[in-house]
Amino acid sequence: MTQPIFKQLRLVEKENRRLAIVDVAERILNDEGLEAVTIRRVAKQAGLSSGAMYMYFKNKEELMLCMLVQNLRLLKKDMSACIDDNNPVEAIKKMGYHYMRYFVRFGKHINILSFAVKNKEKYGDLNPQMLSDLEAVLSELLSLVQGLLSTPSMSGALQGIPPERAVPVLWALIQGLVQITLPIQSTEAPTYNFDQVIDDATRIFTYRSARP
Amino acid sequence: MTQPIFKQLRLVEKENRRLAIVDVAERILNDEGLEAVTIRRVAKQAGLSSGAMYMYFKNKEELMLCMLVQNLRLLKKDMSACIDDNNPVEAIKKMGYHYMRYFVRFGKHINILSFAVKNKEKYGDLNPQMLSDLEAVLSELLSLVQGLLSTPSMSGALQGIPPERAVPVLWALIQGLVQITLPIQSTEAPTYNFDQVIDDATRIFTYRSARP
Amino acid sequence: MTQPIFKQLRLVEKENRRLAIVDVAERILNDEGLEAVTIRRVAKQAGLSSGAMYMYFKNKEELMLCMLVQNLRLLKKDMSACIDDNNPVEAIKKMGYHYMRYFVRFGKHINILSFAVKNKEKYGDLNPQMLSDLEAVLSELLSLVQGLLSTPSMSGALQGIPPERAVPVLWALIQGLVQITLPIQSTEAPTYNFDQVIDDATRIFTYRSARP
Amino acid sequence: MTQPIFKQLRLVEKENRRLAIVDVAERILNDEGLEAVTIRRVAKQAGLSSGAMYMYFKNKEELMLCMLVQNLRLLKKDMSACIDDNNPVEAIKKMGYHYMRYFVRFGKHINILSFAVKNKEKYGDLNPQMLSDLEAVLSELLSLVQGLLSTPSMSGALQGIPPERAVPVLWALIQGLVQITLPIQSTEAPTYNFDQVIDDATRIFTYRSARP
DNA sequence: CATGAATGAGACTTCATTCAT
DNA sequence: GATGAATGAAGTCTCATTCAT
Known part of the structure; x- marks a missing residue:
């Protein structure tokens, strides 16, 4: 019975990290334009590895949609x-x-x-x-x-x-x-x-x- | 005296080929979107090598402008x-x-x-x-x-x-x-x-x- | 506490790979001359994709400098x-x-x-x-x-x-x-x-x- | 018997044009550096087509040697x-x-x-x-x-x-x-x-x- | 969970050279 | 003789994505 709560908390954290990433992406979009919004750059500025990005967004497209x-x-x-x-x-x-x-x-x-x-x-x-x-x-x-x-x-x-x-x-x-x-x-x-x-x-x- | 005419004809032909290329580019733009308009793809669909594109357009930018x-x-x-x-x-x-x-x-x-x-x-x-x-x-x-x-x-x-x-x-x-x-x-x-x-x-x- | 060591080892390995690449580049320089030292060729002879070269050197220039x-x-x-x-x-x-x-x-x-x-x-x-x-x-x-x-x-x-x-x-x-x-x-x-x-x-x- | 003289004159003219081309190439070399010395650029600045260059020099290498x-x-x-x-x-x-x-x-x-x-x-x-x-x-x-x-x-x-x-x-x-x-x-x-x-x-x- | 090395495709561009006209 | 269109290969570089560790 404790598991679900854990999981839920995890999900909340994950959602927060998602939002943080989106924030970074937006900053890049504003500062450097659309072409500068690459997975790598967003990841680096968010303090993640590029691979980790795919834990939060299935796709680059999904990031954009977000x-x-x-x-x-x-x-x-x-x-x-x-x-x-x-x-x-x-x-x-x-x-x-x-x-x-x-x-x-x-x-x-x-x-x-x-x-x-x-x-x-x-x-x-x-x-x-x-x-x-x-x-x-x-x-x-x-x-x-x-x-x-x-x-x-x-x-x-x-x-x-x-x-x-x-x-x-x-x-x-x-x-x-x-x-x-x-x-x-x-x-x-x-x-x-x-x-x-x-x-x-x-x-x-x-x-x-x-x-x- | 015939030379100038020759040259002029050449230029006309060249201009026509330019327009043909622009046509191809536009078709791609319509069918596959802006990002699909690459020199390579346009060249291929126009039946040219990518290098040849640069005879007609100094730049990709010039193609777009055209x-x-x-x-x-x-x-x-x-x-x-x-x-x-x-x-x-x-x-x-x-x-x-x-x-x-x-x-x-x-x-x-x-x-x-x-x-x-x-x-x-x-x-x-x-x-x-x-x-x-x-x-x-x-x-x-x-x-x-x-x-x-x-x-x-x-x-x-x-x-x-x-x-x-x-x-x-x-x-x-x-x-x-x-x-x-x-x-x-x-x-x-x-x-x-x-x-x-x-x-x-x-x-x-x-x-x-x-x-x- | 183990993490930093891990990272350090990674860095050492990376540096070694850099040096290995430089070695390859040098061999090419000797065997085939300056113009033969292209990112592509170095990469191929080093067993890498050309893209991977840019993990070790920001530029071709940086490789040369190295x-x-x-x-x-x-x-x-x-x-x-x-x-x-x-x-x-x-x-x-x-x-x-x-x-x-x-x-x-x-x-x-x-x-x-x-x-x-x-x-x-x-x-x-x-x-x-x-x-x-x-x-x-x-x-x-x-x-x-x-x-x-x-x-x-x-x-x-x-x-x-x-x-x-x-x-x-x-x-x-x-x-x-x-x-x-x-x-x-x-x-x-x-x-x-x-x-x-x-x-x-x-x-x-x-x-x-x-x-x- | 007149032919040889003709031919000789032709050769002299050809040699002169060669020298003129070399001059152009040198100017480019000085002004813009070695990499700027391309057949096309030399030809254009010499008022020739790139194809014509190969009437005077078998090779780019031959031009350089000259x-x-x-x-x-x-x-x-x-x-x-x-x-x-x-x-x-x-x-x-x-x-x-x-x-x-x-x-x-x-x-x-x-x-x-x-x-x-x-x-x-x-x-x-x-x-x-x-x-x-x-x-x-x-x-x-x-x-x-x-x-x-x-x-x-x-x-x-x-x-x-x-x-x-x-x-x-x-x-x-x-x-x-x-x-x-x-x-x-x-x-x-x-x-x-x-x-x-x-x-x-x-x-x-x-x-x-x-x-x- | 997370890393980051690696890939493979593809982007733009330039070049020496050839060849039909 | 001469043209210039065309090729094909090669150049540098970037990117989304995957995967062994």
């Missing part, structure tokens, strides 16, 4: 804090800002959805637990946005389009904005600026809601 | 055909459609802008001709969209935001839409559909212009 | 054994002989000094430990020669030139002798013979010391 | 101008200076003798004409030095050693001096200086001749 889920959870947490039914326009802007930060951290390197989809085809043998975690956090994110679009004050802007259908539009707008302004912003003479563009976008997008 | 420019030209051609000042909303939709096709073909794998920016820093020695070609086609594309947004019937939707500032918003929206709907669409039970989403988006985006 | 240091250490050991303050002339001859052997083994292919200088510029990231080893053994070698030239019985031959300035002259003479006699000696009908030439050289060089 | 002979001829010409029976010591210094210049130009990259010997083994099929040219110019060079050492005023320094045996000693000294001082001289804080070292060397070497 990073993705981790980051999406963070994004969800940040976005949750933005909800403000009294001022959905402002909330949208804030969400956009958090998405940008997520994008800079992670999304820049790995596209969520194409990753998920592509890998479902190729690596059908990825950890199913992790895949369902991914789906879970994704749907939570969408719910967040949908909740926002369901506030009465937004209905004007949506022009009768049901919120669940407006979600992808809003999400797409934000993602597109980030992607398009980000690389330009790092130029010497940036022609666009994220803050301004997102401001314009929300103005256009929420025209009706502004003056009900 | 693909990018090629695709953007196609996109511009397709978009140009959509211009319709009498019905800018419809034009936007069509452009979105073409952008989607471009994105499926190419943009999915390589982000234009981040590519351009990153490489300007790292590979200052890329074929300058090609780089200026890239800049040219990019600015032409932007002009197209800007032209569209400058039609009187659009001014309502923009709410006083000058067209040049609305361009990135529109572009971002389209790009975002494509990215977000595309991978989901290829799922077994797609929850979104590109055509519908872009329809909703234009409805929201151009609310004012619809009923002046 | 060979160089190894050989200079041998040279120094051999030269040290020649010191004989009572008969510096004979000592010089013996040193010349050892330098010749070193030269045949290694120096023929790679010029110490130009290697050291060139690489300090280009590869500032070479193993610093090894670079300092190189400098150490080089200065020890120079000290040896300088010590020899500082014996009172040599002062006559130097004609007031301080020993530290005579060092390069002597060294150069020996290096030049070796280089010039060696290739000719391997001809079918050698016109010069190292032993005779070095004999003549010391006679000329140390004229005064011979009859004080 | 460069070598060319340079030795230049060296011989320069050295010839130094002969001064009244002041052989000064003449030796000047010869050393010219050897240094030759060395910087060419010898630095390719060792005469080891080249000659090695290639006689490996490439027995090198142009025999050229090989005999090489031998000829080499022996002329040795004669020059030998002539210098045969002047009466030198006999003291040689201590009875016949001039033909002193030749390699002197040559070796010079070659060694150049090799040893040159790389150090390009350091930031050069410890040796060619002019000074050669001065010291001649002082030691010609002790007797200075004060008969």
Whole structure:
């Protein structure tokens, strides 16, 4: 009867070490780019042998997936804090800002959805637990946005389009904005600026809601 | 007197072979993803030795750049055909459609802008001709969209935001839409559909212009 | 408590394998010339995959440097054994002989000094430990020669030139002798013979010391 | 009867073009180092196709050999101008200076003798004409030095050693001096200086001749 | 549990040389 | 004579992954 508890503790420790490794991997991703995220480098910086990595992740792919889920959870947490039914326009802007930060951290390197989809085809043998975690956090994110679009004050802007259908539009707008302004912003003479563009976008997008 | 003609013919042939190689590279990009686009594989599928590739492209980077420019030209051609000042909303939709096709073909794998920016820093020695070609086609594309947004019937939707500032918003929206709907669409039970989403988006985006 | 010992043993083994690889590289250098010393060939003859070479040497350059240091250490050991303050002339001859052997083994292919200088510029990231080893053994070698030239019985031959300035002259003479006699000696009908030439050289060089 | 003249002219032209190519190769050797001397690069800079190179040189090896002979001829010409029976010591210094210049130009990259010997083994099929040219110019060079050492005023320094045996000693000294001082001289804080070292060397070497 | 040596494939790239045109 | 496209081998190096210890 004591065994199960032991085992459980072991599992918890293992999960913690997993997270620690993911942290290291993320730091490398940020500091040196996607190509620098190699099993060896992560292992070394995590104080492990490269062989040991395979005790925590079946694959390099699984490590990447784990990073993705981790980051999406963070994004969800940040976005949750933005909800403000009294001022959905402002909330949208804030969400956009958090998405940008997520994008800079992670999304820049790995596209969520194409990753998920592509890998479902190729690596059908990825950890199913992790895949369902991914789906879970994704749907939570969408719910967040949908909740926002369901506030009465937004209905004007949506022009009768049901919120669940407006979600992808809003999400797409934000993602597109980030992607398009980000690389330009790092130029010497940036022609666009994220803050301004997102401001314009929300103005256009929420025209009706502004003056009900 | 015949020599120059000969040489010119040679050059034309060479250019054709370049394009053929780019075609092969693109096929691989589509079928197997970005990482599969290696000099070796392209060469083999093009029926060349890997060494011969360097007769046509100084670099792997130059090959990629060549693909990018090629695709953007196609996109511009397709978009140009959509211009319709009498019905800018419809034009936007069509452009979105073409952008989607471009994105499926190419943009999915390589982000234009981040590519351009990153490489300007790292590979200052890329074929300058090609780089200026890239800049040219990019600015032409932007002009197209800007032209569209400058039609009187659009001014309502923009709410006083000058067209040049609305361009990135529109572009971002389209790009975002494509990215977000595309991978989901290829799922077994797609929850979104590109055509519908872009329809909703234009409805929201151009609310004012619809009923002046 | 046993772990550290284990690790140490591992390190010793690794160092031994390094040396074994250097041995192989040297054999190739001797048998087939400098250009034949490629990572691939060394690896194959050492019974390794080319990839494995990079466990022992960060670079091809590091391998070369390792060979160089190894050989200079041998040279120094051999030269040290020649010191004989009572008969510096004979000592010089013996040193010349050892330098010749070193030269045949290694120096023929790679010029110490130009290697050291060139690489300090280009590869500032070479193993610093090894670079300092190189400098150490080089200065020890120079000290040896300088010590020899500082014996009172040599002062006559130097004609007031301080020993530290005579060092390069002597060294150069020996290096030049070796280089010039060696290739000719391997001809079918050698016109010069190292032993005779070095004999003549010391006679000329140390004229005064011979009859004080 | 006219044919032979034609052919002869053709041959002269061909020889001239050969020399032009050698010139180009040498420029590359000087400017960019030995590894930069590739058939392609030489061809391009000479305004030829790479294929055409093989009309003038059977091999890359033959091109190198041609460069070598060319340079030795230049060296011989320069050295010839130094002969001064009244002041052989000064003449030796000047010869050393010219050897240094030759060395910087060419010898630095390719060792005469080891080249000659090695290639006689490996490439027995090198142009025999050229090989005999090489031998000829080499022996002329040795004669020059030998002539210098045969002047009466030198006999003291040689201590009875016949001039033909002193030749390699002197040559070796010079070659060694150049090799040893040159790389150090390009350091930031050069410890040796060619002019000074050669001065010291001649002082030691010609002790007797200075004060008969 | 953990190590790290080793593999084997593959990445990009350059080169001397040949040969159809 | 001359071209330049093409080859094939070789170069250095990195990586995910496995396995004896």
